[in-house]
Structures are given as structure tokens and as C-alpha cells.
Amino acid sequence: MxxxxxxxxxxxxxxxxxxxxxxxxxxxxxxxxxxxxxxxxxxxxxxxxxxxxxxxxxxxxxxxxxxxxxxxxxxxxESTDDTMKLLDDQQNKIDEQIGLMQIQKKQIQERVSIYKSASEYSQEFNKPTIEYFPERHAIWIPWTEGVYTRTELHNALLKIWNFTSTFGYLPSRRWGAVLFAEHLESENPLHVAGGCTFVPNDMTITENTLIFPEGKYVCMSKYGMPYEFSHVKKLVRWIYENGYKITGNIYDECIMDAIFYGNDREVDFCQLQIPIAPV
CATH class of the missing domain: 1.10.1660.10 (Multidrug-efflux Transporter Regulator; Chain: A; Domain 2)
Incomplete structure (x- = not known):
């Protein structure tokens, strides 16, 4: 049969x-x-x-x-225990992937927000405004002393991204440069200046961590590279002339790299941010 x-x-x-x-x-x-x-x-x-x-x-x-x-x-x-362990391990991997994708989604949202706000910044081009920011943490890598070029900017940024990846963080779109307030009046105001990028405030504090305090900042959008000091001078002069003092380091955020707006300009579109307080 x-x-x-x-x-x-x-x-x-x-x-x-x-x-x-x-x-x-x-x-x-x-x-x-x-x-x-x-x-x-x-x-x-x-x-x-x-x-x-x-x-x-x-x-x-x-x-x-x-x-x-x-x-x-x-x-x-022949053991179902092996299959159970395999499924548990795979579930843990998926949970990790979901967490990573949530971070990636947040970074996409941040980038879209930045690009949308670029047009708003451009309308206030070269006009100082006062804005409030919460406390922000950043990782900073100094540029090679005396070497102030676009290539050096990118090299520093890559070092930062490699550094933050050791702590499990993806590259952030919120990046720029920091100039230290203590050197603004010196012969070399770019001394130990360098690239920096924001990281979560709960990231482990290291010798490369900078903390931008909560408070008011005088901000100004501009076309120019962060090692071009003329824009900083203009904004510092405005601060002093309007009854304020500088209370911390200067952050120069890259809003949009020159590659995004063709051959019209060869410099980045950035926003200077300087923490202030009344004199």
C-alpha cells in the first residue's frame, strides 16, 4: 500500500x-x-x-x-534548548539593531531640521541674535597648530568620529569648531582650537570633553571657515558694544557644507555661538 x-x-x-x-x-x-x-x-x-x-x-x-x-x-x-538559546540570542541582536536604528532615525530627523533651518539662518545672515541653549556636551580634537585648512578640519572630524565610536556612538551631524575664549586676545587666537561634535550628555567625560553651559548665546550666521577670524572679531565687538561679556568658549557650527550649494561659494555656511552675560 x-x-x-x-x-x-x-x-x-x-x-x-x-x-x-x-x-x-x-x-x-x-x-x-x-x-x-x-x-x-x-x-x-x-x-x-x-x-x-x-x-x-x-x-x-x-x-x-x-x-x-x-x-x-x-x-x-535534537535539543529544543539549543533552539531556545538561538532564538534568545537573535532577539537580543534584534533589540540592539532596533536601538541603533532609533539613533539613526533621530540623526536623520536632526539633519532634516538643520537643512530646513538653513534658509532661516540665511535670512539673518551676518546679523547678531540672542538665543538660548541648554547645556551641551561635545568632543573636541585640536587642529594641528598652524595648519588651518579644510583638509585639517576634516581630519579632526574623522578623529572625533573614530573616538566617539569607541563609546558606541554614531557620527553626529551636529559638528563644527571650538575657539577658546582665553586665547581670543592673544597673538594666536586659534591656539588649541579644533573640531568638535556634540554627544549625548550622559557620555563618559574624558579629557576631550567640552561642556557648553546652559544660557544665552549671541549667534550670527555667516559664510566662512572656522579658522577665518574676521567674523569672530565682528561678533566679539558687537558683544562688547552692547553691554555684554563673554562667559565661555566659542562654538562655530557648520550648518551646511559648501558641497550642498554648488559652485556659488567655496566656504561653509556656519553659525557662530558665543555664551554671554550682562556686564
């Missing part, structure tokens, strides 16, 4: 049932993950209907991102 519970299926039939390609089944056979019940003298592969649950399990595990080598190790065993 024919065993109706055990029907033999061709490779095409097996692939159609599981919505996978024939090439996938051939590859699974090659790596000894899922082999046909038998191969005839002409090399045609045939599968037993009793193998369907196993292939469904393999397809499921692959669909949730489990690596084939891990699937092979688990499906060749």
Missing part, C-alpha cells in the same frame, strides 16, 4: 511550497544544511514530504536573520 504520509517531491515542488528558489535548495544541499531524501541516477533531487517541517524551520530562522551556520548547528541537534 502506498504511504500517503510520505510523498516524494521534486526540487521544483519543494521550492514552490516554501517560496524559495531551486538554487537555494541546491546551495543548502551543498553546505549540508538540508539534503534531499535521495538523488536518482540522473542527478535529480527528490525530497520527502516528511522533510517539510524542517525546511519550514530553516526558512523561518533565516527570515529572522539567523546565520546559516548557526541554523545548521541547531537543526542538526
Amino acid at each position: 502506498k504511504d500517503e504520509k510520505n510523498v516524494m517531491l521534486t526540487i521544483s515542488e519543494m521550492s514552490q511550497i516554501h517560496d524559495i528558489s531551486r538554487q537555494t535548495l541546491i546551495y543548502y544541499d551543498k553546505i549540508n544544511l538540508f539534503r534531499p531524501a535521495f538523488v536518482d541516477e540522473n542527478g535529480y533531487r527528490y525530497y520527502s514530504s516528511m522533510q517539510i517541517p524542517l525546511l519550514k524551520e530553516i526558512c523561518f530562522l533565516k527570515s529572522i536573520g539567523v546565520k546559516l551556520e548557526d541554523i545548521k548547528e541547531t537543526t542538526t541537534g
